[in-house]
Amino acid sequence: MSDESPNQLGTPTPEELREQVERTHDGLARTVGAPAPEGDLAAQAKEKAAVVREQAAAVREQAAEKAAAASDQLREKTEQAAQAVRDRTPEAVREKTAQAAAQVREKTGQARRYAADRTPDPLLEKADRAATAARANRAPLLAGGALLVAFLLIRRSRGRNR
Structure with missing residues (x-):
């Protein structure tokens, strides 16, 4: 058997293997040396x-x-x-509505003054502090209220299912 002829199994000769290696080496050299098509x-x-x-x-x-x-x-x-x-809306109805709204505003003012006059000062101070704290912490209060409503609705719906 010579170096030039393939063996019986059809495998390449050493010369053919060298040529393959050189072709692969040349191809890799071109690939590595070539710039990337669209940058890095x-x-x-x-x-x-x-x-x-x-x-x-x-x-x-x-x-x-x-x-x-x-x-x-x-x-x-x-x-x-x-x-x-x-x-x-008829004019008469609009007039009656305006009169009723005025009466409600007047009665509300009277009730507010009456409550302020009759409420003890320490209680007014505590209510004022509570209102200030509520205004400062609206988000947690609203979230707590929403949770309470959700809890009550769930409890109510479970009561109906029994």
Whole structure:
């Protein structure tokens, strides 16, 4: 058997193997030495991130425009509905409503003054502190109230299921 002829199993000769290795080596040298088709990955990632930021800004802007348009449209429809109610309500009913509203405001003021006059000062101070604390901590109070309502609704619905 010579170095040039393939053996009986059909495997390549040493010369053919050398040629294959050289072709592979040349191909790798060209691949490693060639510049990347679109730059390095970090630059590509930065470009894609910039595109995504621009798209997000455009979507936010569109959403803000749509929200403003919807708000304006809602405000206009509300004004139209209020005007329609005013136009269809008889003058006598509007006068009676205005008189009733004035009476309610007057009676509310009287009740407020009466309560303020009759309530002891220490209790007024405590109520004022409690109101100030409630205003300062609205979020936890609202969350607690929502939890209480949810608890009561769940309890009520379970009571009906029994």
